[in-house]
Amino acid sequence: MEGTSQSDETHRDDHEDDLASARAGDEDAFARLVTPYRRELRLHCYRMLGSTADAADAEQETLVRAWQGLARFDGRHLRAWLYRIATNRCLTLSERRGRRELPVALGAGATEVAWLEPLPGSWLEASPEDQTVDRETVRLAFVAALQHLPASQRAVLLLREVLAFRAAEVAGILDLTVAAVNSLLQRARAAVADGLPPAPASYDGGLDALADRYARAWEAGDVDQIVALLADDVRYSMPPLPRWYAGLADVTAFLRSGPVRESWRFLPTTANGQLAFGTYMRDAERGEFRPGGLDVLTVEDGRVTEVVAFLEADFTAFGLPVSLPVQR
Known part of the structure; x- marks a missing residue:
């Protein structure tokens, strides 16, 4: 059995110290807690909403709600807790704006969505490994196909397939049963597969x-x-x-x-x-x-x-x- 490394213990201690300080009103400590997750949260909100403006607003509202809700946070699984706030905020925004008007009937394979906004390259600044993953999950065809899904299916698909949360974790994030999560995922996969063209082959050389x-x-x-x-x-x-x-x-x-x-x-x-x-x-x-x-x-x-x-x-x-x- 592998033991816990000293660096892991130091990281956990720092996290606990920052959490205690943040709960006492230290904004710098709160920033240290959430900064590692801000870029991925922003991209998640973009995939959910298809709008950079809405995604930026959702990210900011997530941080505000996290700051205000620290007293209710049990101190475990910070990333999952932040995604719970962000995803539910995106679901609320999706409900409020209702179903937007789509372009005229699109043929098979067409993925355009009238309100979809392009994503600046600055949103993808990260390590080369992260950039490769991010590029595939923010391609226009994929993000447009997501917008045709019911919001709950979109959330489950992203949390399971893109962010690799386990079904039980997604159930906790969305207040659903595992069976409901699996059902939504199955329907989302089928819908996206029907409306999404094959991923383009790599073409970097020319x-x-x-x-x-x-x-x-x-x-x-x-x-x-x-x-x-x-x-x-x-x-x-x-x-x-x-x-x-x-x-x-x-x-x-x-x-x-x-x-x-x-x-x-x-x-x-x-x-x-x-x-x-x-x-x-x-x-x-x-x-x-x-x-x-x-x-x-x-x-x-x-x-x-x-x-x-x-x-x-x-x-x-x-x-x-x-x-x-x-x-x-």
Whole structure:
């Protein structure tokens, strides 16, 4: 049998000291307790709510409620206790905002959700190992598919499959029986599997080259070069607009109908762990390029399989300028 290491004992002692100090009103001690969990809690709230603004609010409310509820915390399983507060807060927010209007009927495999917000790369800052896991669980297709689930199924799926809590722990977090947790998980798995495209194959080797070709083609207004980079089953949507395009012919017709006739500049960034561009359209009256949308690309086998152009994205959250000069 392995004994408890000295470092484990020291960590436990520090935790108990900080908990006692926090209960006595020491905010710095409370910060030391919760800071290791803040990033993952924020990402959990984003997966639950599909909105960075709502997720940030839910994270802050979680910390406030945790601070106010320290007297009722039994001192064990701090992470699970924080997730209990955060998850239930997200469930409450989901109930209050009700069922939001979805885009027009989507075809099989389409995953766009009108209110889904893109996730800045800064939210994924962590160790390389954590970044790899996070990228797969915040991809647009996955987060969008989650939003189609009832909130209780969404919570169970995330707690069990993404965060690896045991069924009994999830039951405690959500005040359910283990049987109810298992039933909700089974239904959530089936629903997500039906609506979620296969995870894209890794395509790191030529991604920079593809990004450069894609941006240059748009800036040159070269539809043929853009289309050459698209998959046959490509999808294109522009939240919050309900219109969407599916298939190479449909997307090509859309591009030729107007967008490529404008003058564009593209700056690369990342969103949801995926290749993205801040797109800027020339404003002749202002004599500058103004934001046109944040385009998030899904790339598989060297081709772009989906473009989601978020027309109302906050460029500053992605490290992008709010305008570009005509000459650069």
